[in-house]
Amino acid sequence: MNSEIPVSKRLALTIYALSTVLVVDAVYLAHDMLELCTEHQYSRTKHVPSDGFFAWDAYWYEKIAATGYQYHPGKQTSIAFFPAFPLAASTVSFLSGIPVRASLLLVSHACLALTFIIWSRYLALRRPPRASPQSQHQPKRQPPVNPARDQGIGPTEPILQVLLAFALFPTTFWFRMAYTESMFALGILLTLHLIEGKSAFWKCCLVSGASTAVRSVGVALVPVLLVEAFYRWRDSGDWRTFLWMPLAVWGLIAFILYQSIAFGEPLAFVKVQSTWQMREVPSAEVRLNKELTLQPLRDVYDPECTRCYWGGKPPKSSVVLNLWFANPIYFFFTAALICFGWSRGWLTRSELLLSACLLFIPYLSHGYNCMASFARYSSAVLPAYIVMGKMLQNMNRIFAISLALLSCSLLMSYSALFANWYWFY
DSSP: OGGGSOHHHHHHHHHHHHHHHHHHHHHHHHHHHSOOOOSSGGGGSOOOGGGGGGOTTHHHHHHHHHHOOOOOTTSOOGGGSOSHHHHHHHHHHHHHOOOHHHHHHHHHHHHHHHHHHHHHHHHHHOOOOOSOGGGTTSOOOOOOOOHHHHTTOTTSSOHHHHHHHHHHSGGGGGGGSSSSHHHHHHHHHHHHHHHHTTOOHHHHHHHHHHHTTTOGGGGGHHHHHHHHHHHHHHHHOOGGGGGGGGGGGHHHHHHHHHHHHHHSOTTHHHHTGGGGOSSOOOOHHHHHHHHHTTHHHHHHTOTTOTTTOGGGSSSTTOTTTOHHHHHHHHHHHHHHHHHHHHHTTOSOHHHHHHHHHHHHHHHHHHTTTTTTTHHHHHHTOTHHHHHHHHHHHTSOHHHHHHHHHHHHHHHHHHHHHHHTTOOOO
16 A cells, blocks of 8 residues: 555655654653643643643643633633634544544644645645846746756755755644644645645635634735735736635634624634733834834843843743743744745745745734744744755755754754743743
8 A cells, every 4th residue: 555655745754753753752751851840820730741742722722622612801711712723623522532632633743744745745836936036137048858847856846855844843843732833834835735736716715714713824825815816817817816815714704703603702812812911012003113123022132121031931041942032033033044035036926925924924913922932933934944945955965964963852852841831932
């Protein structure tokens, strides 16, 4: 049966499995070798190795999948979390009879395995500009016929390197936890795959709409689809393409309708967000001014800012392992990767626009909140892994292997600390 599996699919699943073993080993080893951080109230419950996959937000997803939503104005309640992931887990639990916890992890890893497969297919399909913006007005030589390039493999599209970057980058440990990251990545990548393959526009919108039921930032796909609709209209002259656009947010619309019916408050999920903030929510004008002047970034490294200073969050003694310290670094590193990839002509129009939205929607909406979770948000900017893969392809092999080993060690360290409730936000 294995002989019938395409090589690219086998390769993708192998990389997924081996990289996941690293995370699983780290979680179980951490239970015996690392002290549990008890500064958060939810960490003080019975702690067994398997609990490590359900730290932090996974507590809420389990609660939603098991008992449904709750909404209490002014309090931290489950309505703040979007429904697609817990609903899928609840459905799997109901149909299979397995516990809700197991179904959450099963859904997460099933989505991640599928994401690796779609990665290999998308990389073989995509056609980036391959020329820097500065050189686009210069005469272009017709490239020689290259079957490997035309199939999207070989030296042009480094499938192996991109898959390895996605598998081993330190912050991708979230994709192996009972979190929405893997489902969200699957929705993003499948939408890009449909766009690049010129599939029926309603299919692109349908998948995008599902993504808006996974995470609020799923709306980042809407500008991408609007631009795609414009180009399809320009090429075909059929304006009816735009009629499918409401389908691109059907998940968000359904969630809003549910809240209106269940709680009489269509925007309940917005109103409870303030209960999760590390600091008082300023006015929109003040917030925008702070974010445009990079005040949230400075606060993380300012000892006088007691709420945001990284040294106040465990592990307090380690700059390398403190993700609160690294949140702004991962954010700006990802932005730099996208800018570099665009300047080299490595990214498609859709990838560039999507990346910009995935980075700046969270920053403009709650970057003021001490840049909390921005390493996690940045991990979902999938085009950044394409740039990493291209860079690895052109890198000295010894240096590339050294980077991979360093990344593996950080991936395992982050997994262990997250599983033991260190402040990985």
